[in-house]
Amino acid sequence: MARTRAFLFAALATPAALLAAPVVAQASLTMLDTLTHGGWEVRSRDGGSVRKICVRTGRELIQLRHPDSTCNRFVVENSANETTVQYTCRGNGYGRTHIRKESDTLVQIDSQGIAGGKPFQFTAEARRTGGCD
Template identity: 45%
Template sequence: MKARLWRPLALGAACFAGLTAMGPGNGPAAPADMKIFAGLEKGQWELRPRGMDRGAAIRKLCLGDPAQLFQMRGGDAGCERFVVTDTPERASITYQCRGNGAGRTDLRMETPRLVQISAQGVVDGAPFSETLEARRTGPCR
């Protein structure tokens, strides 16, 4: 039931921003084709919590598809995404996952090896909010 309540909110936000749904994994541009990812380096990345989350564990990610940075919670099954902002330095995306929540992620690329991430939403009925620094550390292991 909670998932049904989030869908109108996500769609309303997308309509307010002038966007329309184009199916699962797509908004005005497919996330992997967004401008911010053109210069982003693939490889092993560390995601370090910032601010109040500093005590949380450091996550490692082998970045093949840069769109992995947009949705780190709630899985990817049956999710619809809406691109809100798409520039070479900044990107924002909202997503709605059937039966598993919704969220918004904002990325700011400082260099091709350093990205600031801010994400918030609801997964399995529980809210989350996190701020991360993603840094490339080398090739995937």
């Protein structure tokens, strides 16, 4: 009976521990935390317009198609040189963004999802240009 209770407790506790782990892991985005803060230009690979943004935390690069939305984020990959984040913006779509760091002032971005009811997919290069305007 005691062995059965111990097994049952372990079986129930393990999923709870696994569910709690991602919340802790999402607090720090290793690569984004190392980017140089300031003004950045994001250039789409398809020759589209250049977008200027102010990078204060690096997280501004995650939701380029949902910049003003409050979204739930789930960190898929978090390493020294790459970050992948999947996010859902309730009532406003979702996205998945992969950012690869070349230096503290240059990153490559791949993102796809739904914004404004329409699908999007883009690749871009983001480069620090100076201070925020």
